[in-house]
Amino acid sequence: MAMWQHEIETMPREELNKLQSERLIWQVKRMYENVELFRRRMDEKGLKPEDIKGVEDLHKLPFSYKQDLRDYYPYGLFAVPMSDIRRVHASSGTTGKQIVVGYTDNDLEAWADCFARMLIATGNDANSFVQVSYGLGLFTGGFGAHDGAVRIGATAIPISAGNTQRQIQTMIDFGATVLCCTPSYAMYLGETIEEMGLKDKLKLKAGIFGAEPWTEEMRAQIEDKLGLKAYDIYGLSEIMGPGVSYECECQAGMHVCEDHFIPEIIDPDTGEVLPEGAQGELVFTTITKEGFPLIRYRTRDICSLNYEVCECGRTHVRMNKPQGRTDDMLIIRGVNVFPSQIEEVLLKVGGGITPNYQIVVDRENNTDTFRVDVEMTEELLSDGVKGIEKVEKQITESLRSTLGIGPKVCLVNPKSITRSEGKAKRVIDNRKLK
Numbered sequence: 001m002a003m004w005q006h007e008i009e010t011m012p013r014e015e016l017n018k019l020q021s022e023r024l025i026w027q028v029k030r031m032y033e034n035v036e037l038f039r040r041r042m043d044e045k046g047l048k049p050e051d052i053k054g055v056e057d058l059h060k061l062p063f064s065y066k067q068d069l070r071d072y073y074p075y076g077l078f079a080v081p082m083s084d085i086r087r088v089h090a091s092s093g094t095t096g097k098q099i100v101v102g103y104t105d106n107d108l109e110a111w112a113d114c115f116a117r118m119l120i121a122t123g124n125d126a127n128s129f130v131q132v133s134y135g136l137g138l139f140t141g142g143f144g145a146h147d148g149a150v151r152i153g154a155t156a157i158p159i160s161a162g163n164t165q166r167q168i169q170t171m172i173d174f175g176a177t178v179l180c181c182t183p184s185y186a187m188y189l190g191e192t193i194e195e196m197g198l199k200d201k202l203k204l205k206a207g208i209f210g211a212e213p214w215t216e217e218m219r220a221q222i223e224d225k226l227g228l229k230a231y232d233i234y235g236l237s238e239i240m241g242p243g244v245s246y247e248c249e250c251q252a253g254m255h256v257c258e259d260h261f262i263p264e265i266i267d268p269d270t271g272e273v274l275p276e277g278a279q280g281e282l283v284f285t286t287i288t289k290e291g292f293p294l295i296r297y298r299t300r301d302i303c304s305l306n307y308e309v310c311e312c313g314r315t316h317v318r319m320n321k322p323q324g325r326t327d328d329m330l331i332i333r334g335v336n337v338f339p340s341q342i343e344e345v346l347l348k349v350g351g352g353i354t355p356n357y358q359i360v361v362d363r364e365n366n367t368d369t370f371r372v373d374v375e376m377t378e379e380l381l382s383d384g385v386k387g388i389e390k391v392e393k394q395i396t397e398s399l400r401s402t403l404g405i406g407p408k409v410c411l412v413n414p415k416s417i418t419r420s421e422g423k424a425k426r427v428i429d430n431r432k433l434k
Helices: 013-034 036-044 055-060 066-071 105-121 140-151 164-173 183-196 216-226 339-349 378-383 385-403
Strands: 087-092 098-103 129-132 155-157 178-181 206-209 229-236 241-247 254-256 261-266 280-286 297-303 330-332 335-337 353-364 367-376 408-412 427-429
Touching (some): 013 036, 013 055, 055 261, 066 098, 087 140, 098 105, 105 140, 129 164, 140 155, 140 178, 140 229, 140 241, 164 183, 178 183, 183 206, 206 216, 216 229, 229 254, 330 353, 335 339, 339 353, 339 385, 385 408
Parallel strands (some): 129 155, 178 206, 206 229, 367 408
Antiparallel strands (some): 229 241, 241 254, 261 280, 330 335, 353 367
């Protein structure tokens, strides 16, 4: 039986907990034997695999962190020989070093199953045409959506990201019924289609959008412009990719694939597990991953969990849309951006600018805008417009190369950025999530 079939998603809680316990015990044992960092942290806690009897003991296990992936780059946390790894994916880190994850044959099957559940839950089947407009590369989004479409027997259209005119023409010519991309790009596609007067040519029924925050207002506008039903999906490369959780037709939270991942909500300061319904930091444990498993991975996303059975009949817990993060990472148009990356670039520029800068993120016409204000020196100010524009261009190009996204750079007058006696306020995020 394919694991995305409805029987798995409607499993009674008691049976689901039993399955999770069996898989957790298996995972802890193999990680202790194969992952040096995990074994050392277990030993430091005085724990052995046999001490973990089931999900009730999950809280005893050590946390894992994104920094672990950087410290053991690229393959130091893999739990199988590289000869068993069939594919790797990666995302950028704060220093430009990529975070690498790997998948065995079984991992890829499980990932396809999870994304397939999303497609089934939103009314799709073998007659669907799924246009995958997430990037097809080291980023997990494109391949996750593609394999999920193939799993349900749908026709996958792996166009990848970019080239908007071609996207629209392909959407119309190939008869796409499902669109998978970031919500901001869906909005842009909708606006362009509206301007071109082509909305009546579309056959879209559903949109599966993720990789960045988006509001209910934006959902309504996307649905209006593209004539589809817009659904939210959650995933992160470290855990698997898109498909870790997903909205069903009820759109009352995103169902976590609990037969593969155990979610917890903890106090981000103390690490203590919070009671059901409380808001805190989301933590995931992978209980079926072979190639790159993680125990109690701290996502830094802030949300809450709802264990009530959904009206759709699914029993898997629902996570609410993340309302922020516990660290300083920004997600701008689907790209992870850290202030430390920007600071590193500015420090390399040298003459003409001061160490004082501010990042301003906003949302205009449902699209994220990104600006970096940097104080110039008195010397550069006296050089005039051409000198200032030259430095602005240099910084913009360096930031685009480092971040993969180009902000607007504005050199501002000396001492014009507000000073603080305490911690400098480097980020002003004016986006409001509802």
